Amino acid sequence: MALQSLDIKQRSATTTPSPQARQTMEIAKLIDVSACIGCKACQVACMEWNDVRDEVGSCHGIYDNPVDLTENSWTVMRYAEVEEQGKLEWLIRKDGCMHCSDPGCLKACPSPGAIIQYANGIVDFNQENCIGCGYCVTGCPFNVPRISKKDSKAYKCTLCSDRVAVNQAPACAKACPTGAIQFGSKEDMKDYAAKRITDLKERGYDKAGLYDPAGVGGTHVMYVLHHADKPNLYSGLPANPSISSLVTMWKGATKPLAALALAGVALGSLFHYVMKGPNEGSKEIEKEIEKEDAQ
Amino acid sequence: MQVNRRQFFKICSAGLGGSSIAVMGFSPTAALAEVRTYKLARATETRSTCPYCSVACGLLVYSTGDRSKNSQSEIIHVEGDPDNPVNRGTLCPKGAGVRDMMQSKDRLKWPEVREPGTNEWKRISWHDAIERITKHMKADRDKNFVTQNKDGVTVNRWPTFAALAASAATNEGGYITVKMLRTLGVTQLDTQARI
DSSP states (O other), X not given: OOSSSSOEEEETTOOSOOOOOSOOOOEEEXXXXXXXXXXXXXXXXXXXXHTOOOOOOOOOSSSOSSSSOOXXXXXXXXXXXXXXXXXXXXXXXXXXXXXXXXOHHHHHOOSTTSEEEETTSOEEEOTTTOOOOOHHHHHOTTOOOEEOTTTOOEEOOOTTHHHHTTTOOOHHHHHOTTSOEEEEEHHHHHHHXXXXXXXXXXXXXXXXXXXXXXXXXXXXXXXXXXXXXXXXXXXXXXXXXXXXXXXXXXXXXXXHHHHHHHHHHHHHHHHHHHHHOSOOOOHHHHXXXXXXXXX | OOOOHHHXXXXXXXXXXXXXXXXXXXXXXXXXXXXXXXXXXXXXXXXXXXXXXXXXOEEEEEESSOOOTTOOOOEEEEEEOTTOTTTTTOOOHHHHTHHXXXXXXXXXXXXXXXXXXXOOOEEOOHHHHHHHHHHHHHHHHHHHOEEEOTTSOEEEEEEEEEEEEOXXXXXXXXXXXXXXXXXXXXXXXXXXXXX
């Protein structure tokens, strides 16, 4: 029997493997940047569903509001004005967690069970287990998690894991009035993206394509981009995201080495004890010290 | 318990060693996790219409309780109605955030009047409000109504009055509103529903 509503693929800082026998449908959210009008209904629906409210900010001279992801704004629209093919283009990208297949946050997290990857692809933070160290922020190739100033715990998009667990679409996808956010099985989303890309190519966007970066094993939030060859145009979407080599080293090669060193120290101490015996101080000196302490 | 210096150090090092080993992941824990519990389970679902504009998107309003006699309901969530042909479950940012308007501290819940010479708003009844407005309208219309223009053509205008109709009015409501106001001679007539 499953002990949870969604099967778990992996869990932060846990070596015990999760049960893997059941097959779960992989899900994905597809953000069609070419269909987005930047209305921010997704931002509002996200806050409304997740019971978070951001502070009323101030205008920074651009449409981005808030200007960056926060612990309460798990998704933000980023507006980029670029000149492409002699035309001014307004590229609006919905930023937020990409739900990587190989999540850097989970790899970096030292707290058992604070970050969980479900078998359907959702990477979720469990704030109950979060120790607020901020390693997930460093580990994320997309700079997504944010530490709350209120409770010092990390927050980010959950892909509405609570809704998905009961077969509902995430709040943002449901609200989107232009259908720029689609939700379904990863296969279906790829098929849908293929149709959109064909359409975009017919309209003159030769480089239109799907953003599903292999460097993080693919993502469960994908983009349809008109300029898939230049993801950087879309407010700095990384072209080849990958987990920082520092995190990979620290959690990969150095981990067994550190364990080995630890075992070596323990073994060394044992041998030292066997060969040299316990470290015995002279009885006289000890008595003197005790006398001094008593005074 | 009597602990001497040596024993104290032993206890400390044992504790420190044990906890460091646990922290380093040598104490396996069962791989358990759970998503946030679905917050709408057994909430009361009510169909409604968005009040913001004339598109009149369908809403599903979720509230606590099951409407039993002793349970006082409170709205906990609003989302689009997938069965409504207008929006098919989608909403704009205003509609998606309509719960905050419903529960806003600044929401006007009853008629208020600020009488001449004061800066205070006074709560009045709906009956008093309608009567007061009607009296003002009648006085103004009696004073300013124009039956003929300067060329002697009958116009029957009431130029000193303007009306702004509600946004969520249906076609029928809009028809009645226009009919009534034109009957009074109103020329400046608009609705908030120009999107």
